[in-house]
Amino acid sequence: MNTLSRPKLAVAVKGWPRLSETFIAQELVALEEAGYELELWSLRFPTDTKTHPLHDRLKAKVHYLPEYLHQEPLRVAKGLLRSMMRRGFWAACGTWLKDLRRDRTRNRVRRFGQACVLATELNPDIDALYAHFMHTPASVARYAAILRGMPWSVSAHAKDIWTSPEWEKREKLQAATHGAEFLATCTGVGAEHLAGLADRPDRVELIYHGLDLTRFPEPPATRDHSGPVNFLSVGRLVEKKGFDRLIAALALLPDDLDWRWEHIGGGGSDAKFRKQAEAAGVADRIIWRGACDQPEVIQSMRASDVFVLPSRIAESGDRDGLPNVLMEAASQKLCLLSTPVSAIPEFIDDGVHGVLSSDEPALLASAMESLARDPAKRAELADAAYGRLTSHFLMQPGIAKLDLRLRALV
Structure with a gap:
């Protein structure tokens, strides 16, 4: 235990750094500033070519586990052999084999190999493990924690909640199956779902990410x-x-409305969306920016009139939680237009802090046109969203709750 009576944490993440996961970087920087000593263990190497200034503020040493076991066979073999000498090996191996019988995938094998490497290479001063995301990172942290005989906890977000099998979520929330000491999650809808799977509802804590406004200019x-x-x-x-629905909606906007749409973000479907825009006859009004760092994003927010995020539930069950980007747009008093999916209504009351529309293209186009033609309404909604952000969705209360939970780990 360090001198500030806070556990020294090893944090498992999917990848580091990631432009789309500023909420993780924000939290980790805040924990360091609160006095935590952290080690970061990434399951994957970075793929983004840019980083946010926030990433540069993290002082923790970053370690990369073998992304694929065959790429570092000696390291994996050493991790496995040393893990076999640990008292917790057979318990960890039994837990993993039970999981493997229900999930016969290479990914499940990779998780155990990464856990053996993590347990072997972990600084002996580490007090507890903490994972971001309930699926793969939590599995690696769980197996490693059993191997090392130490407590672990997890923060769950969106995709990891809604696409993970129920048996796996349940067992990660049960003491009898080496579950997490606590699980933090960033939406009320997610907290309610997960509390119903836990052996004790108080094992699940609702902690909104919130926003650290010191990172943003005044609106x-x-x-x-x-x-x-x-x-x-x-x-x-x-x-x-x-965004496919949004492009379809743009094609339905009336001819007398002068508009532009700017998109920021990466992903593997760029060509598909550009092709859709060409076919819809709206490509000449669209600006594709690709991946941008946070200063570039904020600059665009300050120069725009309406922020549009038509989130929906994917066929796989994947969905947003409460996208931090909505709060970031609100920090710049940018009018919000989104959909009533998942936890978005926890931040936006329709007609009060923004507009929540169906993602059906005709209805989405109608909402866009209405806001486009009413600057006064846009300003009214933006002011209300800013008030909602500053009164209920700042970062600091969430970090205080997380601090209490982490302190109780050891």
Whole structure:
């Protein structure tokens, strides 16, 4: 235990750094500033070519586990052999084999190999393990924690909750199956679902990420309403973000409305969306920015009129939680247009802090047109969203709750 009576933590993450996961970077930086000593263990190597300034503020040493076991066979073999000498090996192996029987995948094998490496290479001063995301990172942390005989905990978000099998979520929340000491999750809807799977409901804690406003400039005092109406979206080009529906809606906007749409974000479907825009006849009004760092995102938010995020539930069950980008847009008093999916209504009351529309293209287009033609309404909604953010969704209360939970680990 360190001198500030806070556990020294090893944090398991999917990848580091990631442009789309500023909420993780924000939390880890805040924990360091609160006095925590952290080690970061990433299951994957970075793929983004840019980083946010927030990533540079993290002081923790970053370690990369073997992304694929065959790429580092000696390291994996050493981890396995040393793990076999640990008292917790057979318990960890039994837990993993039970999981493997229900999930016969290479990914499940890889998780145990990574856990053996983690347990072997972990600094002996580490007091507890903490994972971000309930699926793969939590599995690696869980197996490693059993091997090392130490407590572990997890923060669950969106995809990991809604696409993980129920048996796995349940067992990660049960003391009898080496479950997490606690699980933090960032949405009320997620907390309710997971509490129903836990052996004790108090094992699950609702902790909104919130926003650290010290990282953002004051919102612009005024917006220029001359020229075209500027719609802005920020998000990966994946099904759950609903950008295919948005492009279809753009094609339905009336001819007399002068508009532009700017998209920021990466993803593997860029060509598909560009092709859809060409076919819909709206490509000449769209600006594709690709992945951007946070200063670039904020600059675009300050220059836009309406932020549009038509989230939906993907066929796989994947969905957003409460996208931090909505709060970031609210920090710049940018009018919000989204959908009543998952935890978005926990931040936006329809007609009060923004507009929640169906993602059906005709209805989405109608909502976009209405806001485009009413600058006064946009300003009213944006002011209310800013008030909602500053009164209920700042980062600091969540970090205080997380601090109490982490302190209780040891």
